[in-house]
Amino acid sequence: MNKKHGVFTEPGTICFERILNGSAEEVWKYLTESEFKAKWLSAGDVEPKVGGTVTHEFDHSRLSKEDDPLPEKYKDLEEGQVSKGVVTKYDRPHVLSYTWDEGDGEGSEVTFELESHGEEQVLLRLTHRKLPTDSDTKAGIGAGWHTHLSILIDCVDNKDPKPFWNVHMPLEKEYEQLISNLSDN
Template identity: 35%
Template sequence: MTTTLKHSLGTQTEPGTLRIERTLPGPIDRVWTYLVDPEKRRSWLAGGTMAQAPGAVFELRFQHTELSDEVAPERFAAYRETHVQHSRVLRIEPPTLLVISWGSEREDASEVSFELSPQGAQTTHLVLTHRRLPDRKETLSVASGWHAHLGVLDEVLHGRAPQGFWTQLEAAEAAYATHIR
């Protein structure tokens, strides 16, 4: 069975850099809270803690089993358990910009930026850029992961229960495999 992707693919702007854009329901302040409030962030990505100043370390606590109605496929069995990742706030300019290190506190870690801009009173444009990915394999993994997580965010912001996180991740992975250099 082939799953159709609900959202367009991101683009690889250069080797090691992925950019995904979404128009999300809700005013910018509401979308911002889903980036920085750990309980709200937990509904689509990861709970944990949140730092409010550049240089501060925070915790992302991934609980993928809570994201939708699916159990992780066998090849993702490790993600059935809680996974903890430490990151660092690099820049924070509420409610328009959040830049964090990804998966490491080291200076050479990859980094993710979330840029928000209002599109009218009830929608927000998100540009997610993940930089300094070391190779194609990691870029493919990150692309499909962000694609699926942002799909869950879209559902949550619409007030719907997310369906099929793992199905969407696998469909995105197959699509990005032909899209990523």
């Protein structure tokens, strides 16, 4: 389950499911506390209330100890990237939803759902809705979440994550093919 591709459940929506070790409370801090969120996704605060601000300060080079050259395609991210959003649902430690500024005036919405899964494990369900319509962006978002979630699993397990871009770029090709196959049907 932890290596499965995200599933495009409807136009503009991708869903992932991952099993993580630990309790919902332990995983929750990786979603909401900047110190932990910075280890797998981005630095930045999540105000713990509906209407609160979510800040993402992306710097993928900080996610691994290994050298991770930035691909030419993503050179515009060399100085990092900041994105903001607004919390739309906050039910600690079960559901966190927030908008994500896509720079198009519309934005998208990300939802994390946590539920107990056996002894000391958590099922994380991530749903990203209102994605941009172009295939390249969707493939990048799919590969991005897939990579970030792999890093999250490593962080929760106290393992050194693999370099972001070394994992992301091959996955992006796989997501391009998945999207192409969906378009062919």
